[in-house]
Amino acid sequence: MNTQSETKNQTKESSHNDNKELINQLEKQVSIAVWIQFIGAIMESLYLSKIMLISEEVRADENERQIVLSSWVGSIGTFLDSIGTTTQAFTSDEKIELEGEVLSNFGDWIKVISSILDAHAGTQIIIEDKEKLRQPTFFP
Template sequence: MVNYANSNSIKKENKIAELEKQVSLGLWIQSIGQIIELSGLSGLLQLEDGDLTGEKQILSGVWIKTIGQVLEAISVSRQIGETDKAKLFEEQKIAITGDLLVSIGAAIEVAGGIKALSEEGISGIPLIIP
């Protein structure tokens, strides 16, 4: 006789593992996007003339977001398949720290964007504000 409960349990565990890998992949894709954005903004800032504090603040925020995003991606990847509860708990705390850094970076980026808008009004230089 086939044990349907056990079969369903295995299917559920396999589906959970598949979805966890999907989440991890999504975080890595976001990290790559953050790195691309950071690279582009850094290059643009190097080409800008003048002292544009808002743009520098935006770049600082993007740096912090990128660090947080990569930290979260690494941590979530390490959580997949981890059976040691203490290690899993530590990785979960690291993922939360990554989320916190992303949030702080976003707040700094917003403040820099507001400042860059006012600087653009004064200087007349059109800026890209992510």
């Protein structure tokens, strides 16, 4: 009877270790995914900036400039989130892991601010576009 109990405990411990190892691998894959998001965010910011450089209309519109700014702010947030997530995934030191968590969370807050800037500018553009549609076109 005692042998069966020991075998069950060993099986549970082995299963627990397997789960822990799997979670560790998945956390590392999440880290890679966050870096891919960062690359996408940088590409978006670069392309929006190029559009702004080419288009006088975009450069002249305060809301369009705010969208470009919010994209860069979001990229910074994603960068910090990436560093924090990677730090958490690749350390076993609890203090360093906590620092990574704090950095990742700070990056998330920066992304929230970026989203608010982007949403505000987008709303202003929609309001302006609706106004343009309401105004009758004058033909002399």
